Amino acid sequence: MAKATDAAGHGDWEVCRECAALVYRPRLLRSRRVCPECGHHQRLTAGERIATIADPGSFTPAPQVGGGDPLGFADSRPYPERLAEARGRTGLQDAMLYGGATVGGRRAVVAAMDFAFLGGSMGSAVGETVTRSCEAALRERVPLILAIASGGARMQEGAVSLMQMAKTAQAMRALRDSGLLSVCVLTDPTFGGVTASFATQGDVLVAERGARIGFAGPRVIAAATREELPPGFQTAEYLKSRGLLDRVEPRNDLRPLLARLLAVTSVGEAGEVAAWERPPEEPQEALGGSQEEPTPYETLRLARDTRRPTALDYIWQICTDFVELHGDRLEGDDPAIVGGPALLDGRPVMIIAHQKGHGTDELVARNFGLAHPEGYRKALRLMRLAGRLGLPVVTLVDTQGAAPGIRAEDRGQSWAIAECLAGMSELPVPVVSVLIGEGGSGGALALAVANQVLMLRHAVYSVISPESCSTILFGDPSHGPRMADALRITAQDLLRLGIVDGVVPEPPGGAHTDPAAAAGHLRAAVRQALRELAGLSGDELRKHRYERFRVLGMIADD
Known part of the structure; x- marks a missing residue:
């Protein structure tokens, strides 16, 4: 800003070089030299x-x-x-x-x-x-x-x-x-x-x-x-x-x-370890229950319901603060992936999630939670930052899969997902992943190489969507309900297969019917998982993660 003299001859005014407004200098100093007219930062x-x-x-x-x-x-x-x-x-x-x-x-x-x-x-x-x-x-x-x-x-x-x-x-x-x-x-x-x-x-x-x-x-x-x-x-x-x-x-x-x-x-502040203890007033509800189970395809429809709480809805319910960080430091910031450090029960964690949306505008802006390579690179950057700072990592998974298309392929979609899978396996901190909606293919797994993998009761997890499976096998998607049965996509099926470690209850009719109660169940499940992992060293956590996935599969040796 350039100095100016008022009609009385006093130099108490300055001219903003950005908008040419005449600004009273005491007012300018009170605003820390930000022009009150145009917002120019001096x-x-x-x-x-x-x-x-x-x-x-x-x-x-x-x-x-x-x-x-x-x-x-x-x-x-x-x-x-x-x-x-x-x-x-x-x-x-x-x-x-x-x-x-x-x-x-x-x-x-x-x-x-x-x-x-x-x-x-x-x-x-x-x-x-x-x-x-x-x-x-x-x-x-x-x-x-x-x-x-x-x-x-x-x-x-x-x-x-x-x-x-x-x-x-x-x-x-x-x-x-x-x-x-x-x-x-x-x-x-x-x-x-x-x-x-x-x-x-x-x-x-x-x-x-x-x-x-x-x-x-x-x-x-x-x-x-x-x-x-x-x-x-x-x-x-x-x-x-x-x-x-x-x-x-x-x-x-x-x-x-x-x-x-x-x-x-800030890891190591007084009282943070104790913060993981369950408050006396919190209900001791088991992760299960006797709700009547919908069919697999009905579960898929619940998982896709746009009224269902999104990752950001859950984050702001279960955390007292969350500082979202952006960008892969290379070429872009993918709004389909959100992440940053947060306070969960007073303890710092790094939360990373797929974000879909509720209305059409947000769904389009977030690409329906279908992440591009820069989204996975951002996720991995934040995971590695968590590893350096000693922050547990919590991921919330909700995507039909990774973004398809020329732009994603040109920027190395497969490479980005592979680096995420390998990078998660190397983290020296506890990692807990929760499938909160739809978990589709490698795009979901890229945020789920964890020490403990949990699923909300009405979430799904599969190598391919039932409709796509039907199209490949039968030429059209009409056999989707049948393929949903065959693919074993529900939390209960995946718990039996050892793919997930626990099922988080939802309110009757789905999480969208009582988002606060759903968030309470999620908070309790994440806290319990982190409490169980808290005593392990970095080497033990890496070994635990390796062995957890090492045993998955059905092998017929000669």
């Missing part, structure tokens, strides 16, 4: 940025790191003069501050870059500050939050600046391998060697609304390619749609989001 200093992230008064700065002049560089002015000017203007030794703080009452290491210091460029001092931030988080065993604003590597330090990319990427990877959460908050602008090193290495990537993010700048790209750039190119919203960001948030929502993230991923 740049912040490092100190202002930390104030938007950390709890008030909680930040304790670490000693600042200053850099030198390794090349004796000079253009129109010597590099040391430029450093001295930047230090005088910003009050910083270089373009980054870090220290300890609390966010939502939880301890963290917080660091922020200042674009006003030589464009937030990364030289030796910034590289060292990022590395020290990672090492401090490792030493204190707390999460790391990095707020980033940078034009890229600092050219005045030449190849020494280039080496900071490797240095910071190594530090971030060491933090990731240690099982500590890292969150990168990408603000406007984030470009060049910073984006291509530590800025995109966080476990969770959150961008501020409207932030421009990329490697090369848009003018460079347009000049090099001579192509018209797509609308919104390199904005946070554009990148989220391409699966490269977990969240895009307005500035005022950042601290609440970060506080929730720390809460839903």
Whole structure:
């Protein structure tokens, strides 16, 4: 925003560079430099940025790191003069501050870059500050939050600046391998060697609304390619749609989001183990019952009923908080798969699910729960994050199968499903899967390689839909009811076959008749399964999972 003088000669007004509105500066400061007219997010200093992230008064700065002049560089002015000017203007030794703080009452290491210091460029001092931030988080065993604003590597330090990319990427990877959460908050602008090193290495990537993010700048790209750039190119919203960001948030929502993230991923807090114990008032209802059983094909119709609770309906019923994360970090975000850390009875878990929908609009938007390769890659990314952080994984399965079609095949549908199957088998944390509706083919199994597999009473699970089976064998789908009998798709049949480990009761007539009661049964079943797996080590859980599937099948040896 540009400063303006009012009629009385006072400089209490600023002009928004985005919408040209004249904004009263005290009002602008109260809004944390977000234009109240158009929502444009103005740049912040490092100190202002930390104030938007950390709890008030909680930040304790670490000693600042200053850099030198390794090349004796000079253009129109010597590099040391430029450093001295930047230090005088910003009050910083270089373009980054870090220290300890609390966010939502939880301890963290917080660091922020200042674009006003030589464009937030990364030289030796910034590289060292990022590395020290990672090492401090490792030493204190707390999460790391990095707020980033940078034009890229600092050219005045030449190849020494280039080496900071490797240095910071190594530090971030060491933090990731240690099982500590890292969150990168990408603000406007984030470009060049910073984006291509530590800025995109966080476990969770959150961008501020409207932030421009990329490697090369848009003018460079347009000049090099001579192509018209797509609308919104390199904005946070554009990148989220391409699966490269977990969240895009307005500035005022950042601290609440970060506080929730720390809460839903904090393993080992006091009282969490006890939270798995069954509350005294909870009914001791067995997973079974004497309900009159519908036919297999009637069960299939119940499983497909659009009134039936979806995965998100269940998640918000059984969890006290859920932070949905997005994107496969490669090419897209598939709305047919939802997932993120959540609090189940006060304990952090990672929930991943197929999401269908109730109305036509949502069903179409979610592709009827038929996931594309990017959905399975997103699921696997979140599972591996859970493995690193020590979070149990809970999956809710509800899909007719994986998405068919040219787009899915071109992007490697089979490869994505296979990687999901293998990746789940390697997780060092408890995995519980629940079939809540329709479980079809490999598209369902890709989220069900678990230590315990449960089914709601009126869910189904099959290698193929009865109608498709009928079409293949008889030339039309009319024999679907007969094939439903033959395929043994119901929970009771699959329990007898050893495919599932338990049947979760539903209200009479199906889960849609009493969603709250259905959610209560689901919560109790998941909690019981996690309680039974809680004492096993990572190696024991992997072995348990391997042996569970190893014995399935009917073999006739000579």
